[in-house]
Amino acid sequence: MQQVNVGLCGLGTVGAGVVKILEGHADEIKYKVGCEISIKKILVNDINKKRDVIIDSSWLTTDPDELMKNPDIDIIIEVMGGIEDTNILLETAIRNKKHIVTANKDLMAVHGQKLLRLAKENHCDVFYDASVAGGIPIIRSLTDGLASDRIQKIMGIVNGTTNYILTKMTDEQLAFEPVLKEAQELGFAEADPTSDVEGLDAARKMTLLANLAFKMEISLDDVEVKGIRTISQEDITFATSLGYTIKLIGIASINKGKVEVSVEPTLLPKDHPLALVKNEFNAVYVHGEAVGETMFYGPGAGSMPTATAVVSDLMEVVKNIRLGITGNEYVTPQYKTQLKLNEEKYTKYFIRMEVNDEAGTFQKITNIFSDENVSFAKILQLPASKEKMAEIVMVTHQISKQQLLNSLENLKDLSVVNRIISYYRVDGEE
Template sequence: MEKIHVGLCGLGTVGTGVVKILQDHKEHIKHKLGCEIEITKVLVNNMEKKRDVVIKRDWLTSDPAELVDDEAIDVIIEVMGGIEDTNKLLERALENKKHIVTANKDLMAVHGQKLLRLAKKNNCDILYDASVAGGIPILRSLSDGLASDHIQKIMGIVNGTTNYMMTKMADEGLAYEEVLKEAQDLGFAEADPTADVDGLDAARKMTLLANLAFKMELHLEDVDVSGIRNITQEDISFADSLGYTIKLIGIASMNHGKAEVTVEPTLLPKDHPLALVKNEFNAVYVYGEAVGETMFYGPGAGSLPTATAVVSDLMEVVKNIRLGISGSAHIDPQFDRQLKEDKEKYSRHFIRLDVDDQAGAFQEITNIFSEHEVSFAKILQLPGDQEKTAEIVMVTHKISREQLLMSMAKLEGLGVVKRLISHYRVDGEE
């Protein structure tokens, strides 16, 4: 096979990067693969739009059928986004024996397992390394480089927008609303930032990571998710005074055959590698039984970093075609889906309370925690915003989520507690 023909769905930021890399690195890629890669068709919404890349006019089409039904096209690269319509398009492509490369984490988190099974049935490859952490080859590292290990835990900063915002809030003392506007002005955040700031984008990526790492079919709805909207400068200041940095962290762990996946604001020790990751960069920290601790770091988004991952996947597809092993990479999950119950989910917690500043108040609060066998590693008590009030900031030892929820429920009915100001997970101190 002297030439591989590619259909490209989408010519936005990532699609433009893919075209540039295939053009600029044409000879290098041909030397590595032993054959040439040629874009045959590009699916776009607007045929007349000016592009940031030199492209043949007869490549462009607004009809998906010209890609997925064209017998001459070997591989479909999907970088246009969307879920349901895109899923139908890729299903049709697989049924027509076309290999798929996608950067669509939303699609893969929702329909990925079904698409992988369909690809295997049709002896096709579907690779999606670019869907998580942009230019960082984390999915391939989990499926290949760390394949022989037993992965116990993954912690990651997998959303560049929120990491940029948290960096600005911590380093410059800016409020959430200010940093959100700045992120939107710079193009890091969308006009509707919900998927980023509420943690949904990170949850989709953590679903994909957990599926690969634990060899278990987990679903997006299995992820406990909370975002960064309610983080205040006071939270950041208290965390700092206790030796922590707040980040939006995705955490996946598996113990005794049961998995837990969360995305939530998390306090990390200031010297933890993830605490040092700034601005829009991503990083994924992996704990393996044999390898120990490893970290993958780099740009989590952008035209060329993400496009590099897409083209690397494309080259892997071409290698498989030439070797005659297409469709053999996917392996069905090894383990049945089992999730930890609240009594099996253990972590430390940061708790901030507004209480009446009166004799015996602190004792009443500690009695409730003692009742549920919750002990503390750190405690601060400071004057509150109003007269005769105080703020209590506590960091627990490792407790179960069940212990935490039961304690919180009791605190809400306690007269001396005016309100629970904030509560965050504490991690990274194993």
């Protein structure tokens, strides 16, 4: 094989970046993969649009079949976005024995497992490292790492928008709404921020990572998701005074064959490696049986980081074609998906509540927790803003989620407890 031919779908900023890298680094790339990589066709909406990248005009087409059914094309790079229509195009391409490189996490979260299975049947590769944390080769690290280690836990900051918002709220003592508005004006948050702010975007990415790490078929519905909208400035202040930083953390962990995947605001010790990941940066922390702790940090998005990740994936596919080992990305679920019950999910919790400021209150509350065998590492009590009220902030030792829920339920029945203001997972401590 002297040359591999590529069809590129989409010529926005990422697509243009891919073209620039393939041309600017052609020699180095050939040197690394052992053959030339050429772009044959580019699928665009408008052939006549002016573009800031130099291309042969004969490459441009508006007809998908010129890529998906073109016998001269070996690999399709998809950087145009979209879910349903794009999925149909990629399925056609795979049935025509084309390998796929995509940066489309929305597509992969919805149709990923199906595409990977179809690709396996057709001995084709589907690479999507650019779709999770663009500038960080986390999917490759997990798949390669899997071969010689066993992943036990992943903790990730995998959504740049929410990390930007929480960083501003923490460092500048601002409330959620004005920060979101500013982020929207700066282009760090979308006009409809629901998917980011409610944790769904992060949940999609954690699903992809958990499937790879644990070789199970975990679906989006298996992920417990809690967003950042309800985090108040007071929560942040109390967390800070107790030595913690609040981050939106995706967690995927396995214990005796049972897994837990969640995305929720989490308190980390302020010197935890993930606590210092600021603004729109992403980071994924992996605990492997042999390697121990490793962390990958980098830009979560951006057109050049994403284009670089796309080209890295492309190079791997070319190597696999030449090695005759394509079609192995679908990790056949080796294990039946077994989710942890609430009784089996262990962590620490931060709990904040408003109580009557009267004698005996504290004892009544601690009795409730004692009945559930919940004990505490830290307790703060201070006057609340309302008259005759006090606020209690507690951090538990390791307890099960069921112990937490039982305690909260019983607290509600206690007349001295006015309300549970908030509670968050606490992780990353010894």
